[in-house]
Amino acid sequence: MGSLESAKKTAAYKAVDEYVKNNTVIGIGSGSTIIYAVHRLVERMKEENLNVVCVPTSFQARQLILNNHLTLGDLETHPKLDCAIDGADEVDSDMNLIKGGGGCLLQEKIVASCADEFVIIADYTKSSQQLGEKYKKGIPIEVIPMAYVAIQKRIKGNYGGNIQVRMALAKAGPVITDNGNFILDWHFPQGLTNWNKINIEISMIPGVVETGLFIKMAKKVFFGMPDGSIKEQS
Ligand code: MLT
Numbered sequence: 001m002g003s004l005e006s007a008k009k010t011a012a013y014k015a016v017d018e019y020v021k022n023n024t025v026i027g028i029g030s031g032s033t034i035i036y037a038v039h040r041l042v043e044r045m046k047e048e049n050l051n052v053v054c055v056p057t058s059f060q061a062r063q064l065i066l067n068n069h070l071t072l073g074d075l076e077t078h079p080k081l082d083c084a085i086d087g088a089d090e091v092d093s094d095m096n097l098i099k100g101g102g103g104c105l106l107q108e109k110i111v112a113s114c115a116d117e118f119v120i121i122a123d124y125t126k127s128s129q130q131l132g133e134k135y136k137k138g139i140p141i142e143v144i145p146m147a148y149v150a151i152q153k154r155i156k157g158n159y160g161g162n163i164q165v166r167m168a169l170a171k172a173g174p175v176i177t178d179n180g181n182f183i184l185d186w187h188f189p190q191g192l193t194n195w196n197k198i199n200i201e202i203s204m205i206p207g208v209v210e211t212g213l214f215i216k217m218a219k220k221v222f223f224g225m226p227d228g229s230i231k232e233q234s
């Protein structure tokens with residue numbers, strides 16, 4: 001296993017060991033790092049016979065839960081979660097996150113907002129001082145398809161930068177999210193810092209369903225480091 005994968009695994013194992021307790025409801029995030037968290041959860045289930053309900057944040061997360069024979073829950077039956085564990089594309093020093101590189105930001109944010117504790121697991125390449133330093137694919141914004149051009153114009157006009165519809169790799173056309181929407185990736189200009197205000201303003205544009213800006217939602221971030229250690233941020 002390369003150092004990046006090993007860093008993801010270290011962070012994921014630490015978060016599951018520290019935050020998953022018996023008789024709890026846990027949000028299962030999406031992306032590449034959460035796979036290791038599910039592996040650790042399965043190990044602990046076998047070792048400790050835990051009673052844990054898992055609420056997915058995407059089709060991928062649901063498949064991970066089902067394929068690993070974990071207990072599947074949802075927000076209808078479990079609207080309050082003890083903890084949600086998820087990856088991130090970038091985490092700045094103020095606990096602002098960019099999420100949605102994997103296209104699952106809407107359900108990830110909903111599930112995180114229902115959890116008492118929201119914990120991020122990531123490798124060392126995701127840690128930055130200011131957003132945009134590390135993740136170069138832009139801030140993902142989930143939008144209603146009929147509004148995508150109007151939203152592109154509004155965001156570009158208000159803040160500048162470039163904003164593109166995310167295109168599918170194995171299909172001629174846009175990525176369609178688990179919720180039937182498009183994703184815009186906004187390559188914002190340098191110098192923007194007031195992410196809370198920007199997030200609120202963008203969220204208010206009609207047709208915007210959700211942004212990949214997670215502002216101070218996470219309680220703790222575990223970064224797996226190249227030397228095998230863990231850096232904690234809160
Ligand atoms: C995302 O926010 O898109 C993912 O959770 C990041 C990841 O791959 O861990």
